[in-house]
Each structure stands twice: as structure tokens, then as C-alpha cells.
Amino acid sequence: MRRPPPLPNQSAPPFDAPAARRLRTALGMQPGHVAYGMRASYGLPHVTAGLVIAWERGVTAPTSAEITGLAGVLWCSPGELIGRPRTLREHRIARGLAPEDVARTVGLELLAYLRMEDNDEWRGTERQSATLAGLLELSLPDFVSVTGRNAKLAELLRGAVTTRWQAYIRPVTKLVPLDRRLLEDTLQRLHQDYQGQMTATLSWGDGGAAGASGEAGRDFLDRIVEHFWTTVQSNTG
Secondary structure (H helix, E strand, C coil), rough: CCCCCCCCCCCCCEHHHHHHHHHHHHCCHHHHHHHHHHHHHHCCCCCHHHHHHHHHHHCCCCHHCCCCHHHHHHHHHHHEEEECCHHHHHHHHCCCCCCHHHHHHHHHCCCCHHHHHHHHCCCHEEEEEEEEEHHHHCHHHHHHCCCCCHHHHHHHHHHHCCCCHHHHHHHHHHHHHCHHHHHHHHHHHHHHHHHHHHHHHHHCCHHHHHHHHHHHHHHHHCHHHHHHHHHHHHHCC
């Protein structure tokens, strides 16, 4: 039977092919056994041994429904079969939750929640956001990413490192609920790191070295959110 097409705007989650093969082998199962289990127990009649092998070889990736069925047959959680979740849908799948469960728990109509997943744009209230974070066991960086705050955070952080970082404490706090002293230390350190690179760029040293430093400064700004979380972790270690 032909594999059904994916729903519009619904990309497959990142799939850990080696993990799938390792789990199957540990259970002493053949690809055909896995395919049969998915057909018989999870309503996926199109799954064949050849498709299971293709997943394990990285030739193609299973859909969300297929990952759920595969996890059931392999006696593992869906999270063990996918890479690091990036989107709201991927975090939900990693926790083995149906969209109906998430929508009901956070207090949203199912269609409204599904539109947020499809558009990768969380629009819940603060209370709903807090409930979502607890339900999906989101870390603070994942929470900020899933709720669509990364772009705004990056904009504020670029302003903080290129101008007066003190002026950005309150705006950043509204996006990221961190201890004020920790946030101050993090912004100050990021500012110092960036300004140090820019000082090297403007020095009277070798032009090639200055150019390389300038490139490093641009890369620093491009990856400012990543640097932010790394610095937060360093300051709390």
C-alpha cells in the first residue's frame, strides 16, 4: 500500500536512524517484525520491512505518526528516536503526547493549537505558556525557542552588546525570566566579549588580522542567542 502523503506544512521530526537500528537489534527483532507490529497495532498498513530498513539507513525519515508507532513496537519513548527537538510539534512528539492532550491541558481549542504547530508560532497566554513548559518539560532555552521569542531575544542581545548593556536588562527580563543579577552578569560579559573583538578590529595591527577579527564579530552577532545561553550556563556553574 502506498505511503500516505504528509499533511501540509508538516515536516518530519529529526530522526535518529542509528538509535532505531540499535533498539531493534537489542530486542532481537528483524525489520519485518517491526513492520508487522506497526501494521497490526498502530494502523499503519503501508509500513513494510523495506521501509523500516530505509529509515534505519537514513534514506527517508518517518512521519510523526510513524515515529509514534515505531516507538511503540520498539518499547521506547518517541524521544529516543528523534534528535534534539526544535519545534513545538517535535517537543510534543518527543514526549509521546497527542495534540488533543496538549490542547486540553493548556486550555486551547484543538484547531487553534494545531494552527500554532503548523505555523510554528505559539500564541498562548502567560498562564498557558507556563502550563506548556511544564507539560513538555521544556528547558528555559527550549521554552524561549518554542514560544517564538528567539528573534526578539536576538535583537535585544545585539543591542546590548553593541551599545549600553544596562539599558537592556528590563526588556530581556520580560522575555527570559532569569535572576536579575545573573542576567546582569551575562549581559556584561557578552558586551565585554564583543567589544574586545571590535577593539581588535580597529587596532593599528595587521590588516588581515583586523579583517579576521571583524568577521569573528559578525559571527558573534549571528550566534548571539547561542552565546547568551552558553554564558548563562557558565555563570551558574
